Amino acid sequence: MAGVQVANVSRSFGAHKALDDVSIDFPDGGFYALLGPSGSGKTTLLRQIAGFDFPDTGRIAIGGESVERVPVEKRRIGMVFQNYALFPNMSVAENVAFGLSVRGEPKATIAAEVQRALDLVQLGKLGGRRPHQLSGGQRQRVALARAIVTKPRVLLLDEPLGALDKALRVDMQIELKRIQREIGITTIFVTHDQEEALTMSDRIGILRDGRLVQEGPPEEIYDRPQSEFAATFLGDANIFRGDATGNGIRLPDGTAIAAASGASVAVGTKASCAVRPERIRISTGAATAGADIANVLKGRVSKRIFAGNNSTYFVDHDGQTLKVIVQNSGAERLAEGQPVVLSWSSESTVLIAA
Amino acid sequence: MGDQLATGSRRGLKPALPLLLPAYLWLTVAIFLPLSAMVFFSFMTDLPLAGKEWAFTLGNYAAFFSQSLYSTLLLASLRLGLEVTLWCVVVGYPAAYVLAKVLKGRSREAIFLLVILPFWSNGLVRIFSWAMVLREGGILDTALNAVLPFKINIDLMYSYPAVIIGLVHSYVPYMVLTCYLTLQAIDDSLLEAGRSLGASRLQVLKRVIIPLSMPGLIAGAALIFVPVVGSFMEPRILGGRTGTFYGTVIEDQFVAVFNWPLGAALSFILLAVVLIILALAAPVLRRAG
Ligand SMILES: Nc1ncnc2c1ncn2[C@@H]1O[C@H](COP(=O)(O)OP(=O)(O)OP(=O)(O)O)[C@@H](O)[C@H]1O
Ligand SMILES: [Mg+2]
Numbered sequence: 001m002a003g004v005q006v007a008n009v010s011r012s013f014g015a016h017k018a019l020d021d022v023s024i025d026f027p028d029g030g031f032y033a034l035l036g037p038s039g040s041g042k043t044t045l046l047r048q049i050a051g052f053d054f055p056d057t058g059r060i061a062i063g064g065e066s067v068e069r070v071p072v073e074k075r076r077i078g079m080v081f082q083n084y085a086l087f088p089n090m091s092v093a094e095n096v097a098f099g100l101s102v103r104g105e106p107k108a109t110i111a112a113e114v115q116r117a118l119d120l121v122q123l124g125k126l127g128g129r130r131p132h133q134l135s136g137g138q139r140q141r142v143a144l145a146r147a148i149v150t151k152p153r154v155l156l157l158d159e160p161l162g163a164l165d166k167a168l169r170v171d172m173q174i175e176l177k178r179i180q181r182e183i184g185i186t187t188i189f190v191t192h193d194q195e196e197a198l199t200m201s202d203r204i205g206i207l208r209d210g211r212l213v214q215e216g217p218p219e220e221i222y223d224r225p226q227s228e229f230a231a232t233f234l235g236d237a238n239i240f241r242g243d244a245t246g247n248g249i250r251l252p253d254g255t256a257i258a259a260a261s262g263a264s265v266a267v268g269t270k271a272s273c274a275v276r277p278e279r280i281r282i283s284t285g286a287a288t289a290g291a292d293i294a295n296v297l298k299g300r301v302s303k304r305i306f307a308g309n310n311s312t313y314f315v316d317h318d319g320q321t322l323k324v325i326v327q328n329s330g331a332e333r334l335a336e337g338q339p340v341v342l343s344w345s346s347e348s349t350v351l352i353a354a
Numbered sequence: 355m356g357d358q359l360a361t362g363s364r365r366g367l368k369p370a371l372p373l374l375l376p377a378y379l380w381l382t383v384a385i386f387l388p389l390s391a392m393v394f395f396s397f398m399t400d401l402p403l404a405g406k407e408w409a410f411t412l413g414n415y416a417a418f419f420s421q422s423l424y425s426t427l428l429l430a431s432l433r434l435g436l437e438v439t440l441w442c443v444v445v446g447y448p449a450a451y452v453l454a455k456v457l458k459g460r461s462r463e464a465i466f467l468l469v470i471l472p473f474w475s476n477g478l479v480r481i482f483s484w485a486m487v488l489r490e491g492g493i494l495d496t497a498l499n500a501v502l503p504f505k506i507n508i509d510l511m512y513s514y515p516a517v518i519i520g521l522v523h524s525y526v527p528y529m530v531l532t533c534y535l536t537l538q539a540i541d542d543s544l545l546e547a548g549r550s551l552g553a554s555r556l557q558v559l560k561r562v563i564i565p566l567s568m569p570g571l572i573a574g575a576a577l578i579f580v581p582v583v584g585s586f587m588e589p590r591i592l593g594g595r596t597g598t599f600y601g602t603v604i605e606d607q608f609v610a611v612f613n614w615p616l617g618a619a620l621s622f623i624l625l626a627v628v629l630i631i632l633a634l635a636a637p638v639l640r641r642a643g
Contacts, residue, residue, distance in 0.1 A: 050546075050550060052546055052549075071549075072546075072549040072550055073549050073550075073551075073552045073553055073554055074552075076552070077550055078550065078551075079546070079547065079550040081543045081546070081547060083541065083543060085541065085543040085544050085546070085547040086547075087544060087547075087548075087562055087566075088566070089562075089565045089566055098548070098551050098553070098561070099551035099552050099553075102548075102551065102552055102553040102554075102557050102561070103552055146547075146551065147550075147551075150551060150552060156550075
């Protein structure tokens with residue numbers, strides 16, 4: 001088992017920079033999610049680590065050992081592909097056995113290890129099937145069993161759950177996380193599903209246009225995004241733009257927004273504030289301003305979307321539409337067009353440099 | 355892969371019948387009728403032309419078994435077919451691999467065209483071109499002597515190797531095409547998966563690529579082996595006196611000796627032998643694939 005260090009890695013395809021000076025330290029035994037929009041370089045980064053492709057500049061080390069000159073088959077990695085890439089000419093058991101058998105392990109060892117891996121992914125009885133006789137979720141598990149049976153140092157997963165439907169995906173997320181904990185393997189997981197990244201990983205790295213935008217534990221990125229992109233890509237956020245005041249910003253209409261955390265921005269320069277929709281309180285009465293309610297805004301409900309356990313209100317304020325998420329308690333419902341007061345604490349507000 | 359195709363074709367045969375009808379009509383007219391006429395001829399003492407006397411006989415078939423020449427030549431032809439097929443695999447499979455997995459875009463199209471070109475050129479032109487290359491004082495001889503510091507004599511003309519070279523050149527496009535199609539269908543991620551599991555390039559080739567392209571190899575081999583065993587043009591022109599094979603003997607019966615019944619009988623014996631070989635080989639090959 002080993003951590004992975006990616007240092008100043010760049011990779012261009014023609015004039016296009018798919019990776020631009022990316023540095024990430026993937027901790028030993030951790031579950032790391034690489035998150036980013038389509039074309040942001042997630043797969044490209046994974047392929048550099050796997051050794052299918054090589055960086056133009058920069059260094060990659062696995063377990064502290066530089067792998068520049070190490071071919072794929074010697075890197076001792078396990079990879080799960082988006083389309084699973086199971087060998088169609090082999091049975092499930094033969095697929096899982098492949099990595100052990102190319103190493104020349106004795107037959108008895110292979111059989112025992114394969115059975116153990118298949119049991120781990122709860123497919124112990126399906127070893128004789130062919131890949132095309134399996135469901136999507138089962139194929140995914142076979143791919144996982146095949147990748148971990150060789151005891152790799154690092155497990156690389158490229159959107160492994162992308163092709164599954166929502167319910168199965170949640171099952172597989174739990175399963176995958178359980179297996180990862182059980183064998184304690186360093187895991188790098190590519191996804192463009194932010195919820196998946198939040199629920200599964202110990203750390204998240206957000207990529208955009210080949211650059212690392214921000215990285216850290218999920219709570220940290222969610223609570224203290226360092227850019228508007230990070231704030232809106234990971235979860236939902238209301239963004240206010242104005243001039244920095246020292247402890248927040250002043251909106252064009254003169255309202256002050258207080259932020260307790262975030263970047264330090266010189267007074268008078270352009271800056272923004274981000275607030276999560278579920279942190280905002282919405283009420284019809286007078287503003288319940290107090291010590292912990294630093295920010296108060298007046299607005300008018302323009303739309304309400306009911307989603308079972310919660311409702312999303314869209315509130316217009318000075319030409320900007322703000323999003324507020326409220327748990328449904330069965331109490332009053334606000335009608336569209338109703339004037340409301342929004343309030344939230346400065347601790348819920350993050351200052352972001354423009 | 356095979357089972358998927360089979361389940362796909364089972365349903366929906368009935369609605370497809372009107373669409374298949376023209377094809378079956380054409381097969382009947384173009385293949386079944388002439389073939390039945392030939393079966394008929396093969397049991398006659400002589401051609402029923404210009405009021406000649408004729409009768410039914412098994413003599414034409416008996417001739418094959420009574421004269422060892424025919425079975426000797428048939429064995430030689432089968433060996434020729436095997437050798438040419440093997441060379442086509444040796445030459446065609448790597449070419450197909452490079453086309454399908456290494457080259458991309460324009461260069462692939464260009465090389466593809468070069469591979470298919472012999473297909474489109476006239477067979478006789480192709481064979482006589484080889485004659486010009488292979489004979490003493492020909493293109494190969496002259497070129498090699500111009501490059502090499504010592505004198506060598508290259509005269510491959512009228513030899514067994516010349517026949518092999520000519521046949522391989524004529525038939526290798528089949529192998530390239532069938533293998534290209536199956537190789538093309540192999541997802542690159544399978545090869546990467548193999549490498550990530552610790553297999554070297556060679557191991558991936560042996561355990562993933564070749565098994566998955568077996569259908570193409572088998573189809574190519576069948577497409578090449580069958581006509582090569584009956585071939586007569588290349589053996590005759592490039593092989594000269596060494597170029598007497600089963601196919602040339604059949605051709606002689608039709609164009610020189612004018613003994614159609616014997617020619618027809620010899621053809622059907624060849625057809626039977628080839629079918630038996632393919633039937634015997636099928637299960638073995640299927641297991642390999
Ligand atoms: N082999 C290649 N040749 C040329 N361009 C490439 C190649 N591979 C990737 N790119 C480009 O690099 C950029 C990053 O691609 P990459 O596949 O890493 O994106 P991604 O983040 O995995 O996106 P997705 O979520 O859609 O899978 C894209 O603009 C892509 O077009
Ligand atoms: Mg990708």
